[in-house]
Amino acid sequence: MKKTTGKNLSSAELASFCSQISSVLKAGISAGEGIAIMLEDTSSSQEREILSAIQETLNSTGVFSLGLEDAGVFPQYMQNMVRLGEQAGRLDEVMEALAVHYERESDLAAALKSAVTYPCIMIGMMVLVVLVLITRVLPVFEQVYAQLGQSMQGLSRGLLDMGQALNRYSLVLLAVLVLLALLCLYFAKTSSGRKQASAIFSRLPFTRNFSDKKASCRFASGMSLVLKSGLTPEEGMDMAGELTENSLFREKISQCKKLLEEGTPLAQALSHSGVFTGMEARLLMVGDRTGSIDDAMEKIASRCQDELDDAMGNAVSIIEPTLVAILSIVVGLILLSVMMPLMGILAGI
Template sequence: MAEFAYRGRNSGGELVFGVLDGPSSSAVADQLFSTGITPVHIAVASAPPPKAGELKLGFGARKIGLSDLMLFCRQLHTLLKAGVPIVRALAGLQESSQHPELKRVVGDVREKLEAGQELSLGMSAHPQVFSPFIVNMVRVGELTGRLDQIFMRLYEFLAFEKKVGDDVRGALRYPITVICAVTVAVFIVNIFVIPAFAKMFTSLKADLPLITRVLMGTSDFVVNFWPFMLVGLAAAGYGFRLYVRTADGRLRWDTLKVRLPLAGSLLYKAALARFSRSFALAGNSGVPIVQTLSLAANVVENAWLGARILGMREGIERGESVLRTAVGAGVFDALTLQMVAVGEETGEMNALMSEIA
């Protein structure tokens, strides 16, 4: 039994509020109706503050990752395909889940279903767990009556997303490790090695080449000001993080990322793979192409590429062909454009986009 805070109006139209115990929000609503109160808002009551000695810190709590969502979609597909009602399926997943946060989210979605809301609406209340793409795909499944198929396709999409992410991280791990090792080595050389040679050269009182004098001056600067350098680097990193959280900063950074010498090509291909896969999934599920492009723009995880995809949507809304808008976007290579042209001519756009991914 949980405590639910409610607001409602009695038979005289007066606003009333309070707290009731109940197994779910729908049960609390039934209690209120039986007493002549029409509920306006029902929510789980805030937990009381912990007593002395019972304070628990939330550090180290595991977030809901792609693997957890994959398991959730696969299990829900299996239960729905077996004919289990959606509320009962969610209750079973809530009980069997080993992830505390996912258990809480699934429980909240189930309660919203019991209160008469749609599944997609209940999932949209947790944007940190269910992305707009997942919510919209579930909404399509509700409208078409193919929720079980939608969850299987979402499982496949999330598995592909996890593979792309693992491949990108694996490819970037070595160069990042090398850069970090070189940075540490340069720091050690400037702090410990060059000063030792500088003392020897100073005692010899010999004329040193320009490059040697530059190295010694650089080492002296690092030795004398390294604490300020570390503070400056930390401040610059913090300022950069704040900047890229803005719309303009995110757009500029994402534009720069795909133009980096080595990693840029990899990040660009990964973004295009996400676009192609999400386009194929949404198209095969019956989502109109305009809405499909809107969903795909959010999936690519790149503001610059997302803006170009939204530009394609605007062109299609004006009546232009997919190929013409793709050429105008300027983000697709010749092979991709050729596949788009063939797919548009044959009506097999979704299948070819899946092949591109």
């Protein structure tokens, strides 16, 4: 069977695909006919290749989950959930739930990207301004000092020497910047890099809360989906736990599984292991008593995402003026270290 070689689809693309398949199935059209309709409507060569791979497998096996596997661009979690939906005869409901899940993942990724992009731009501008000052502006003032028979002292002298060193070793500096750019791409674009970055962020004091909220949101969304699909809590926990790369959160999940094996109810196990606390734990207790713990998980996922969006928005609103203030102070100190002595020299002439 033909397999595509493209990279995994983004969360937004997965949400769109799941939503279309769900609509097709709810309209009483089979998955094979739905894929054929989507093939007629698409103009993208990549989409056509993916849909053709799915259709080829569907025509030969009649199993939709195998078609997703042969396409080679769908995550393992989605393949497992589709397989469960087919076995339970609830594929339309599973695809609809997957669409909601990946829409939430897409919103989460967009929020994280927005929160990180602006501070990175500001930090880059700060570094660029300081480099221009110490490598281009300070040498001009040095010439002015020399014409007056004086030389720079103190902070201005140290910054000037630093600028001259950077000019002398500019190729080394360029190589370091390229290395840092490649390192950022590794952390952002590769799965192993994202896992390592997640492990680092989960332990840093100022990013731990964001990492925990993100892990809670993904886990709750996954648990809601697997419980609605008819899986037991133990089986669902294994699948939902794979959605998070936070090692500390996974340790809590492992502890929760041990409590479940000892006979502890799901809501209490999640609470005692620290997976969910506070309001989330109370929601689970109520859901457990009313037999709607899957709905409680869905509410927790929405709540965690709202809290994460608010926390990132607040962080950006604090970081933005802070970076501007730091840039102003740094530039001001550099200029004052040059101008104040110069004004003293001119006043004494």
